[in-house]
Amino acid sequence: xxxxxxxxxxxxxxxxxxxxxxxxxxxxxxxxxxxxxxxxxxxxxxxxxxxxxxxxxxxxxxxxxxxxxxxxxxxxxxxxxxxxxxxxxxxxxxxxxxxxxxxxxxxxxxxxxxxxxxxxxxxxxxxxxxxxxxxxxxxxxxxxxxxxxxxxxxxxxxxxxxxxxxxxxxxxxxxxxxxxxxxxxxxxxxxxxxxxxxxxxxxxxxxxxxxxxxxxxxxxxxxxxxxxxxxxxxxxxxxxxxxxxxxxxxxxxxxxxxxxxxxxxxxxxxxxxxxxxxxxxxxxxxxxxxxxxxxxxxxxxxxxxxxxxxxxxxxxxxxxxxxxxxxxxxxxxxx
Amino acid sequence: xxxxxxxxxxxxxxxxxxxxxxxxxxxxxxxxxxxxxxxxxxxxxxxxxxxxxxxxxxxxxxxxxxxxxxxxxxxxxxxxxxxxxxxxxxxxxxxxxxxxxxxxxxxxxxxxxxxxxxxxxxxxxxxxxxxxxxxxxxxxxxxxxxxxxxxxxxxxxxxxxxxxxxxxxxxxxxxxxxxxxxxxxxxxxxxxxxxxxxxxxxxxxxxxxxxxxxxxxxxxxxxxxxxxxxxxxxxxxxxxxxxxxxxxxxxxxxxxxxxxxxxxxxxxxxxxxxxxxxxxxxxxxxxxxxxxxxxxxxxxxxxxxxxxxxxxxxxx
Numbered sequence: 011x012x013x014x015x016x017x018x019x020x021x022x023x024x025x026x027x028x029x030x031x032x033x034x035x036x037x038x039x040x041x042x043x044x045x046x047x048x049x050x051x052x053x054x055x056x057x058x059x060x061x062x063x064x065x066x067x068x069x070x071x072x073x074x075x076x077x078x079x080x081x082x083x084x085x086x087x088x089x090x091x092x093x094x095x096x097x098x099x100x101x102x103x104x105x106x107x108x109x110x111x112x113x114x115x116x117x118x119x120x121x122x123x124x125x126x127x128x129x130x131x132x133x134x135x136x137x138x139x140x141x142x143x144x145x146x147x148x149x150x151x152x153x154x155x156x157x158x159x160x161x162x163x164x165x166x167x168x169x170x171x172x173x174x175x176x177x178x179x180x181x182x183x184x185x186x187x188x189x190x191x192x193x194x195x196x197x198x199x200x201x202x203x204x205x206x207x208x209x210x211x212x213x214x215x216x217x218x219x220x221x222x223x224x225x226x227x228x229x230x231x232x233x234x235x236x237x238x239x240x241x242x243x244x245x246x247x248x249x250x251x252x253x254x255x256x257x258x259x260x261x262x263x264x265x266x267x268x269x270x271x272x273x274x275x276x277x278x279x280x281x282x283x284x285x286x287x288x289x290x291x292x293x294x295x296x297x298x299x300x301x302x303x304x305x306x307x308x309x310x311x312x313x314x315x316x317x318x319x320x321x322x323x324x325x326x327x328x329x330x331x332x333x334x335x336x337x338x339x340x341x342x343x344x345x
Numbered sequence: 346x347x348x349x350x351x352x353x354x355x356x357x358x359x360x361x362x363x364x365x366x367x368x369x370x371x372x373x374x375x376x377x378x379x380x381x382x383x384x385x386x387x388x389x390x391x392x393x394x395x396x397x398x399x400x401x402x403x404x405x406x407x408x409x410x411x412x413x414x415x416x417x418x419x420x421x422x423x424x425x426x427x428x429x430x431x432x433x434x435x436x437x438x439x440x441x442x443x444x445x446x447x448x449x450x451x452x453x454x455x456x457x458x459x460x461x462x463x464x465x466x467x468x469x470x471x472x473x474x475x476x477x478x479x480x481x482x483x484x485x486x487x488x489x490x491x492x493x494x495x496x497x498x499x500x501x502x503x504x505x506x507x508x509x510x511x512x513x514x515x516x517x518x519x520x521x522x523x524x525x526x527x528x529x530x531x532x533x534x535x536x537x538x539x540x541x542x543x544x545x546x547x548x549x550x551x552x553x554x555x556x557x558x559x560x561x562x563x564x565x566x567x568x569x570x571x572x573x574x575x576x577x578x579x580x581x582x583x584x585x586x587x588x589x590x591x592x593x594x595x596x597x598x599x600x601x602x603x604x605x606x607x608x609x610x611x612x613x614x615x616x617x618x619x620x621x622x623x624x625x626x627x628x629x630x631x632x633x634x635x636x637x638x639x640x641x642x643x644x645x646x647x648x649x650x651x652x653x654x655x656x657x658x659x660x661x
Contacts, residue, residue: 069493079474
């Protein structure tokens with residue numbers, strides 16, 4: 011099977027969505043820019059034209075609201091935010107309107123919109139060009155949240171998100187754009203709400219998403235050299251969450267580590283640990299653990315960035331201490 | 346048009362009574378005094394045009410042909426309400442007649458209307474979308490984003506501002522550095538017309554031109570309708586007793602009652618007789634009585650619906 015990069019697979023998914031369904035629109039800043047959204051929208055404007063691929067002024071609130079309105083009027087819009095940091099302007103449209111609509115009207119009024127936000131960080135971009143808000147979105151009732159970490163999954167999850175009749179947040183990650191993997195040529199779907207066991211193991215369950223899933227897979231390779239057999243689960247979707255997959259794994263391994271690319275407090279890692287503590291307490295050999303970003307806005311200097319973003323060795327070291335039965339001070343360890 | 350204006354008036358007055366009796370609890374933002382705006386505009390729309398409205402949406406709902414029984418039941422938060430009791434007064438819907446839902450976030454529905462217009466234009470349909478909003482809404486940044494974006498793409502959207510001179514408790518001159526709302530359209534190269542919002546035919550004429558223009562690719566327009574709400578921002582009282590408005594000001598506007606003005610116009614022009622009008626009033630009374638009796642006798646949604654909704658929303 012052919013290999014594509016993550017961004018090529020994303021581009022193909024967008025093209026296939028636009029091609030197979032006239033109701034699909036791609037709208038947002040930078041869709042015709044050569045750099046703004048990486049190569050993710052390459053060629054789409056030329057192929058599908060200005061009615062389907064709409065580059066917009068810097069009006070996140072109005073444009074995102076317009077995507078919601080277009081969804082109410084029978085389209086299937088994908089509205090892109092090249093940096094997740096600017097999505098705050100769009101929260102009213104996403105939360106008060108899209109997320110609430112179906113429930114506010116007693117189950118009527120479906121809003122088939124995809125909110126595509128790109129986490130675009132590192133490179134000394136600092137606090138306002140770095141944020142990953144999936145935990146915040148997953149907290150909102152009425153929003154689905156998916157975070158692919160492989161070329162195969164980005165195309166399949168995107169197509170599922172477009173098919174979904176409810177609002178879906180697609181949390182995209184620039185650091186993944188160069189990852190390579192097998193991608194079938196024809197359109198296919200990866201169902202929302204289904205996690206993937208990317209590596210089977212018996213000693214510890216490492217549950218991660220997006221870039222951290224990629225880091226965790228590499229950490230598992232390192233750990234194998236130490237004779238530690240880690241089961242890595244790519245969560246893929248925070249909402250709906252594949253609880254059954256996570257719990258079955260923890261009941262098998264007895265150890266749980268959540269690895270998240272958002273801030274430590276009140277985020278995705280907290281949710282996964284709470285789930286495991288509530289539902290698989292009896293199976294645990296040690297307390298659920300988590301690695302996430304420290305509770306701090308992102309710094310610029312590369313020395314600070316290295317300390318801020320957990321790397322592969324960091325994850326491996328944490329697993330080693332869990333397996334060795336060492337209880338480390340969790341706040342320091344998660345930094 | 347008279348029937349619709351009277352229906353709105355009598356429904357709203359009956360809701361006020363319901364609130365005073367303690368039967369209606371959810372906050373109701375009454376449309377009494379502004380009937381000519383909703384009815385004038387909606388009289389020039391087709392069923393498949395979309396109307397987006399705000400917290401003060403009962404008038405637009407009924408003017409567009411929404412189901413009065415379902416609306417009143419929703420205000421009572423009953424299961425038979427148009428939103429099943431999940432929305433209350435501020436979240437009413439009748440998709441079959443081009444009412445995709447009302448929202449209480451000030452300016453929140455303006456981008457929705459722009460987006461609906463975008464959908465219509467993309468599919469080559471000659472439908473239009475209308476956003477109704479108040480004078481206070483022109484303080485929100487997204488209003489300007491929407492004027493700009495709609496102008497750039499020549500979208501078939503009508504921006505209708507109901508300037509009733511107050512933004513909750515604040516008089517307009519304390520909110521807007523420039524109180525000429527119609528003129529704000531010109532900054533974006535759009536036509537902006539100021540109209541007597543209590544003259545239903547004047548509103549209809551302004552709407553007719555703007556709608557025709559939008560349908561034929563002429564792009565968006567802003568219509569500022571000068572009007573007044575008789576009751577306070579929310580609830581049945583008049584805000585005069587709270588010292589927010591003067592009795593004289595209110596009395597002056599009540600003398601220009603849009604319903605009464607239209608009745609007088611119809612009689613004067615020979616379009617209707619006293620008997621015709623009396624018959625319309627009786628019909629309206631019957632419809633209102635039926636809607637309220639139905640609402641009062643309907644049940645509330647059961648608590649079991651909460652879990653059902655959660656499961657429907659969350660599980661793989």
